[in-house]
Amino acid sequence: MNFVEELTWRGMLHTIMPGTEEMLNKGMASGYIGFDPTADSLHVGHLTQIMTLIHFQRAGHKPYALVGGATGMVGDPSGKSQERNLLSEDVLQHNLESVQKQLTKFLDFNSGANSAEMVNNYDWFKNFTFLDFIRDVGKHITVNYMMAKDSVKKRLEGDTGMSFTEFTYQLVQGYDFYYLWKNHNCTIQMGGSDQWGNIVTGTEFIRRKDAGEAFALTTQLIKKADGTKFGKTESGAVWLDPERTSPYQFYQFWLNTTDVDAKAYIRIFTLFDREVIEALEVEHDAAPHTRALQKALAKDITIRVHGEGEYEKAIKSSEFLFGNVGIEFLNELNEAEVLALFSGVPNFTVSLAEIEAGINVSDLLAVKTSVFPSKGEAKKMIAGGGAAINKVKIATADDIYTADTLINGKFLVVQKGKKNYFLIVAE
Structure with a gap:
């Protein structure tokens, strides 16, 4: 497997320094990508770089x-319009441990x-003092060189400017490369464009x-076909941590991609070979309504991030909302999973004591909650068998x-018609 050719046909390659491919073809090379622990989880925006490292390893490197x-304490100005908040050491350490744990799911740390x-x-x-840094690192890179970088120019031209802290970020990252080159024989650094x-x-x-x-290679920054940012939803970023983004929501994110995006994403975010992907495209083009690409993409990435069991649960969750899975399925979910499943539908809270005492359904749906705008509307829909x-x-x-009718002692699932769901939480 040729690493550069693999990235190229998958549509991932952006820029490559001359001589890089020739160096990689000489035998096993060592290379790295950096991940700043600005949160206690990676999100799907990091997956391109994770996939790059996976392909790098699969190519024998x-x-x-x-x-x-260290760099998490400084903040990278690249692509940022303003300086981000600096993290405390305790928060940073927690984030580091969480990110490290996630990365072990993707890379083989025991392959010889x-x-x-x-x-x-x-x-x-x-243990690097400031004086040592400006003497041993700062003297080798001129201010002119640093100010010529787009990430610096854009910030200096903007309203917020740039602190000395962020200005020095490229020196800190440059020294990282030097250290790994010197001590770990890393000859290539990779990253987003x-x-x-x-x-x-x-x-x-x-x-x-x-x-x-030393050499450099960057990958495309992933965007949706409509030009909007990849990995963002109405509720925010799509995280790899199931506590932040439930496996069901994660699965739905991939399942709901457009046909155009699915054709790009299945190359970037799965390990399917070219023949398999092209066969899926033929199947999809013959019957787009079956969403063969989206289903294959969502299945593969959900299993690799969350495991087979969570994937099966995500499928059942979809079938519960849109198919024929019965209400008993909710008893298999914990409270957080139920709330995640219904996060996109109207939620109402009612008094547990009132339900324990017994509550009239018209009052429940039109007075205590606003499932229906009035008791008259509720009675009409109920009489017609639509609730x-x-x-x-x-x-x-x-x-x-x-x-006795509460699911998990806490929830009532209301349907108005077949597809309009509401969740009532008894507290």
């Missing part, structure tokens, strides 16, 4: 995942010579300080509901 315990390794740049920066300036600062620093040679609680049609507008 040795991947290093650098978690930025090309086993993946994880490094933390705090380990080599923690917005990182090109920082990466080549590293190659330039290696050349100027030790007359060494259900817990997937059982409401018999009459005078029915009484008690605690």
Whole structure:
């Protein structure tokens, strides 16, 4: 497997430094990508870089995942319009441990010579004094060189400017590359296209300080076909941590991609080979309504991030909402999973004591909640057989509901028609 060719046919490659492919073709090389722990979870925006490291390892090379315990304290100005908040050491340490744990799901850390390794740049920066840094690093890169970078120019031209802290970020990242080149024989740094300036600062620093040679490669920044940002939904970023984004929501994110985006994403985010992907495209084009690409994409990435069990649960959750899975399925879910499943539908809270005492269904749906705008509307819909609680049609507008009808002792699932769901939470 040729690493550069693999990235190219998958539509991932953006920029490559001359000589990089020739260097990689000589045999096993070591290379790295950095991940700044600005949160306690990676999100789907990081998956392109994770996939890059996976392909790098599958091509026989040795991947290093650098978690930025030091750079996370500084903040990368690339692609940012304003300076981000600096994190405390306690928060940073928590984030580091969480990110490290997630990365172990994707890379093989026990594959012999090309086993993946994880490094933390705090380990080599923690005893680096400021005077040592400006003497040993700062003197090799001119201010003119640093100010020519797009990430710096854009910020200096903007309203917010740039602090000295962020201005020095490219020197810190450049030294990371030098350290890994010097101590771990890392000859290539990879990253998103917005990182090109920082990466080549590293190659330039290696050349100027030790007359060494190093290489660079960047991947495309992923956007949706309509030009909007990939990985964002109405509720925010799509995270890899199931506590932040439930496996069901994660699965739905991929399942709901457009046909155009699915054709790009299945190349970037799965390990399917070319023949399999092209066969799926033929199947999809013959019957787009079956969503063969989206289903294959959502299944593959959900299983790799969350496991087979969570994928099966996500399928059942979809079938519960849109198919024939019965209400008993909700008993298999914990409270957080139920809330996640119904996060996109109107939620209402009612008094548990009132339900325990017995509550008239018309009052429940039109007074205590606003499932219906009025009791008259509720009675009309119930009489027409168009309202259900817990997937059982409401018999009459005078029915009484008690605690015995609560799912998991807490929830009532209301349907107005077949597709309009509401969740009532008893507290």
